[in-house]
Amino acid sequence: MIGVLEVGGTHVSAAVVDPATWRVVRTARADVDADAPEHVLLDSFVAAAGSVDAPPAGVWGVAMPDPFDYAAGIGNFAGVAKFAALDGVDVGAALRARLRADVVFLNDADAFVLGEWAAGVARGAGRCVGMTLGTGIGSGWLVGGVVADPGDPRGGRIHTVTVDGAPLEDVVSRRALRRAFTAAGGDPAADVREITALARDGDATARDVVARSYTVLGSVLGPRLAAFGADLFVVGGSIAASWDVLEPPFRAGAGALPPVRVVVDSDHSALVGAAVHASRAG
Structure with a gap:
């Protein structure tokens, strides 16, 4: 089982995905204020992750919106109307420390199409x-x-x-x-x-x-x-x-x-895509 997060401009979703079928087994979603301070945003990400009872070992996949340094795990949100408090923040280090697991990032649109390729209309x-x-x-x-x-x-x-x-x-x-x-x-x-x-x-x-x-x-x-x-x-x-x-x-x-x-109901697409990405990094 693979733990995943998908961060949007107004929400964070967490899930556990079965890599044998790419089926979302458990999921949770919470509202996020993109103008919130750094600690509030990170707390909301971690709280969502903690609510889905993911396996303690393994790599988490995290789908994030642009602008973001996906390889380094650092926000580049200066001058955009969201997540200003995460600009320059090593989100990857913060999540690794608090989830006690490795974390890999990918763009949210990449995660969407990758999820559809693995288990949806683009299979x-x-x-x-x-x-x-x-x-x-x-x-x-x-x-x-x-x-x-x-x-x-x-x-x-x-x-x-x-x-x-x-x-x-x-x-x-x-x-x-x-x-x-x-x-x-x-x-x-x-x-x-x-x-x-x-x-x-x-x-x-x-x-x-x-x-x-x-x-x-x-x-x-x-x-x-x-x-x-x-x-x-x-x-x-x-x-x-x-x-x-x-x-x-x-x-x-x-x-x-x-x-x-x-794909009219694409809530799970990016979650599955994040799981595919994590499976390749593990």
Whole structure:
């Protein structure tokens, strides 16, 4: 059995995963305040880990969001709107000391697609790309089940791409959609779920906002998927439930795409991916 953690912008999940089947055996989830002090954040990670009764020996896999030095286990969160208290902190050393176990890290989008490759919709795919749509946007690139750097985007991080000199997440992210919808005269309290529901129902403002954002995303990802030679494209994250609304403008911008698989309930994907990563390090 393998203990794993998955840290998101608003939560931490812990689980025990059976490497014989890649089935999540036990899991726990807790809310996290990304603006909390260092000791509060680390306490929440450790508390989650302690709640799933993981085996005392073995390597823990931890899926973390960017920007993070995954090899060294150190946060690089300066200038981003999350986990500022972990900037420069050796998270790996802190977790090893408190869990009394070794710890290895990987990017959360990499963990998502690796989990789907091991036990989900991308099982056994040769060249697979995963995209996570949530608070921000992430991407992971695999060749034969091994995380790969496609070169473009650098390190496989699609959120580092710029569009007309601005970060991609200024166009495609939860905050970008809400800002654009408000600027177009929409309800400033509407979140992505409400905006996409309005677009589904034919609201012209919502449809225009969604179309502009996801046509841009398609134009960014489509050529890179083709250059990578992807034979499968997997979409997950909290916004994936609205893919029926997002897909038409995405395809309009992307052009030809490989087969697309949507994972509406991807809560376990990154946990399984973290377990696969830990199993290879053990």
